[in-house]
Every structure is written in C-alpha cells, then in structure tokens.
Amino acid sequence: MQELNSPISGLLTSNGDPNSIASKSATFLALAIGMTWLIWISAQWLGARPGMDEEIVGFGSAGPALAAIFLSRSGLKVPTVKLAARLLWFGLLWAPCWAVYVVSDRLRGVTPVLSLRFGVMVGVLSAIPSWIGSGALSGDAGVRKLLRTLMFPQNWRWQAVAFFSFPAMLLVPSAILHAFGFAVIWQRSSGTLWSFAAYGALMFFRNLFFTAYFEEPGWRGFLLPCLQRKISPLWASLLVWLPWALWHAPLDVMRFRLHMWGWAEYAEIRVVFLIPITIIMTWIYNRSGGNLLCTAIFHAGMNTFPFVLPYAPPVFVLVFLWAGYAVFSDKMWRQPVTTATTRG
Numbered sequence: 001m002q003e004l005n006s007p008i009s010g011l012l013t014s015n016g017d018p019n020s021i022a023s024k025s026a027t028f029l030a031l032a033i034g035m036t037w038l039i040w041i042s043a044q045w046l047g048a049r050p051g052m053d054e055e056i057v058g059f060g061s062a063g064p065a066l067a068a069i070f071l072s073r074s075g076l077k078v079p080t081v082k083l084a085a086r087l088l089w090f091g092l093l094w095a096p097c098w099a100v101y102v103v104s105d106r107l108r109g110v111t112p113v114l115s116l117r118f119g120v121m122v123g124v125l126s127a128i129p130s131w132i133g134s135g136a137l138s139g140d141a142g143v144r145k146l147l148r149t150l151m152f153p154q155n156w157r158w159q160a161v162a163f164f165s166f167p168a169m170l171l172v173p174s175a176i177l178h179a180f181g182f183a184v185i186w187q188r189s190s191g192t193l194w195s196f197a198a199y200g201a202l203m204f205f206r207n208l209f210f211t212a213y214f215e216e217p218g219w220r221g222f223l224l225p226c227l228q229r230k231i232s233p234l235w236a237s238l239l240v241w242l243p244w245a246l247w248h249a250p251l252d253v254m255r256f257r258l259h260m261w262g263w264a265e266y267a268e269i270r271v272v273f274l275i276p277i278t279i280i281m282t283w284i285y286n287r288s289g290g291n292l293l294c295t296a297i298f299h300a301g302m303n304t305f306p307f308v309l310p311y312a313p314p315v316f317v318l319v320f321l322w323a324g325y326a327v328f329s330d331k332m333w334r335q336p337v338t339t340a341t342t343r344g
Contacts, residue, residue, distance in 0.1 A: 077139055083139070086134045104203055129214065162295070276319050
C-alpha cells in the first residue's frame with residue numbers, strides 16, 4: 001500500500017460511499033456527454049466541419065468543465081472572495097482568449113478575413129474559458145476548490161514537467177534517430193524561426209484555453225478524484241479513458257465521413273495512445289498534488305507540439321515506457337491509503 005507521505009496522499013478519501021461515487025460519476029458523464037454531443041451533432045447538421053465554422057463546434061467542447069462546475073457547487077459561500085475580483089480575472093482572460101483564437105485561425109488560413117459574425121462568435125466562445133478560469137475566485141466553495149489550481153499553481157516543478165515533456169520526447173530522441181538515418185516528420189518546416197515560434201505559442205495557448213480548460217476540470221478535476229476514492233489510480237485511469245474516448249464520437253464520425261480517418265487511425269489515437277496518455281495524466285495529477293494546471297498544460301502540449309516540432313515516429317514508444325514507469329513506480333494498481341483532506 002502507498003504510505004501516507006506518498007505524492008498522492010491527501011488527495012483522496014478511501015471511505016467514500018460506492019453508491020454515491022457511482023451516482024456522481026454517472027451524472028457527470030450524462031451531463032458532459034449530453035451537452036457536448038447535442039452541440040457537436042447540431043453543429044455538424046448546420047454544416048460545421050474542419051476549417052468551416054469551427055468556433056460553433058468549440059462550444060460543445062466545454063461540456064466536461066461545465067458539468068463538473070455544476071456538480072461541484074456546494075452552496076457554501078467564501079466570504080473573502082469578491083465579485084469584482086472575479087470580474088477582473090474574467091476580463092484579463094477574455095481578451096487574450098479572443099486574440100489567440102482569431103490570430104491562430106488566420107495563421108492557419110481558416111479565416112483569412114475577420115468578419116463581424118466570426119468576431120462576435122469567438123467573443124462569446126472566449127467568455128467560456130474566461131469564466132472557467134475566473135472560477136478560481138468563485139464565491140461558491142465547491143467551485144473554487146475545483147478550479148483554484150487551474151489558475152493558481154502550487155509549485156512550478158510539475159508545470160515544467162508537464163510543459164517540457166513532449167518537446168523533450170520529440171526532439172532529443174528524434175535527433176539521435178535522425179543521425180542513424182531515420183526519417184523525421186516536420187509538419188510546419190517553412191518560415192522564419194520567429195514565425196515558427198509565434199505559431200507554436202499561439203497554438204499552444206489556443207489548445208490550453210479552448211481544449212484543456214474545457215476538458216480537464218471534468219475528466220481530471222471531477223471524475224478522476226471521484227473514482228479514486230474507491231478504486232486504484234490504474235483502474236480509475238481506465239474508467240476515465242473509456243468515456244473520454246467515446247466523448248469524441250461525433251467528431252470521430254465526422255472524420256470518417258470526410259475520409260480523414262479510417263479504423264486504423266481511430267484505433268491508434270483513441271485506444272493505442274490514449275490509454276497510456278490517460279495513465280500519464282493520472283500520474284501527473286496525483287504527483288502534483290491534484291494540480292489541474294499541470295494536466296491542462298500537458299493536454300495542450302500533446303495537442304500542439306507533435307504538429308509544430310520535428311520528430312521521428314519511433315519516439316512515441318516513449319509514451320508507453322513513461323506510462324509503464326508511472327504504473328510501477330507508484331504501484332498504481334493499489335488503492336492508496338490516504339486522508340480525506342485535499343492537499344494544497
């Protein structure tokens with residue numbers, strides 16, 4: 001069994017009511033998947049697809065975070081939190097979110113002309129990650145507890161691990177493999193160093209605000225710790241992976257219809273790689289003391305760096321080695337002995 005001073009001690013409680021945990025998990029999944037699928041299927045019916053009206057699809061991506069926030073409400077007020085402070089944080093987040101989305105779309109060639117309709121739609125969409133982030137200053141104690149580590153990190157070590165892990169896995173081994181004759185894939189190899197860096201930074205923050213902020217409060221902030229109250233981190237990871245993979249179904253069906261994916265691509269992304277990725281994210285979440293910013297940074301990194309950095313395909317075997325290390329180093333098949341108090 002894990003000892004009380006292990007990295008994940010204090011994150012979980014080992015005496016949760018199984019019926020309550022199952023009920024909360026099922027309710028979360030129903031809300032998260034229901035909200036997302038309703039918007040994604042409606043958006044596709046209206047003609048949205050990659051490169052066209054993507055901002056409409058973006059609204060559906062927030063389903064997990066919105067479901068988690070709704071279910072985390074406690075009704076207990078935080079007397080030291082002022083509405084003005086939250087509104088200030090909302091405003092400070094909204095402008096960068098809007099700019100990142102608009103500029104990154106123009107660099108991708110998706111919206112070469114900024115129309116009023118597009119600007120307004122992105123403005124409304126940008127209000128969602130801004131509201132989620134400002135929830136760290138929510139007056140509701142439950143919502144504040146859920147979101148506080150998304151904006152206020154406990155330490156920078158695990159944020160650094162989350163950010164640099166994919167660049168390190170891609171670049172260092174690829175350079176060695178390239179020296180031995182392996183082909184290197186670089187999806188964006190043209191342009192100056194500055195344009196390359198600017199594009200990478202914009203895409204990272206786009207994936208942070210409009211993907212990780214929309215998903216991580218739900219999958220890792222709510223569902224994972226709920227499951228870990230009664231089952232091991234390994235089993236909890238698998239029970240997060242399955243609905244997380246299925247949650248993408250409407251988008252995956254669209255990729256099949258547009259001949260962007262086949263069954264091989266689906267199996268590779270949603271099964272072969274997503275299982276070890278989920279285990280790694282559980283490990284990062286637990287090791288960081290339940291820090292959502294860490295998993296959000298890692299999530300944004302895995303959605304960004306393979307598309308902006310050169311890599312040799314064999315380097316992805318390191319994902320499986322890392323997941324294996326996480327499982328055995330933390331004995332993730334065992335349910336940890338923990339206290340009922342959240343760290344941090």
